[in-house]
Amino acid sequence: MSLKVELKPGERIILGDCLITNEGGRTKLMIDGKAPLLREKDIMTPEAADTVAKRIYLAVQSMYLSQTPADHHATYFGLVRELIVAAPSTLRIIESINNKILTGSMYKALKDARDLIEYEQELMANAKRSERLL
Template sequence: MALKVELKPGEKLLVGNCIITNADQRTRLFIDGKSPILREKDILTNATATTPAKRIYLAVQLMYIDEDISTGRETYFGLINDFLEAVPSSIEIVNEINNEILTGALYKALKAAHRLIEYEQDLLNHVPTGRPRLPADDQGS
């Protein structure tokens, strides 16, 4: 069964090692085969991988595009180990990514890595800002 992809005007699509850019109107494509496929919105670059989880996603993305786990294995595991040290509560998502990579399901690993980005963002959204209120602040009131 073919994968159906609808592209907005100007939207890009990665198929294998090729970038396809849509013209000025909506387009529907049907793609048969097993080449890696990513929409523009799902592609990260070195410049856009600005957080630890995004760098993990980028490492998985490179494995997926190259269809070769060895491409980024060292980088990936270095990033994962650092991330787990900083965020041990992410172990469940990290285990999922690892299992998908080990079974060769790199697209599923990429989706799990996207959940890691969301998890990281959720943690960052709940970090208190400003300086903490200290008991000494209440003196003199």
């Protein structure tokens, strides 16, 4: 079964270890085969990874795109330990990400890592509100 991808002008995707940029008008691609694919909106760059949850997302993204995901496990688990110590309430989301990594559902792990970023942002916003009240 083919994967259908439509790219807007200037939009980029990562397919396997290749960056593809649409230089023309709207483009439709039919992709046969199995390779990790990330749309531009889902790509985390090292420069944008400015929180622990974003760095976790980047580590999961690296695992998803890599032919040897285990190369990124040490980084991932170090960041996970750091986040759980700082915010134990993140454990539920971390466990979900871990389960998906262990079962090879890397794209689903990325989706959960996106949820972790949103949760971290909520925690930081709540902490800032609490500081203002003091």
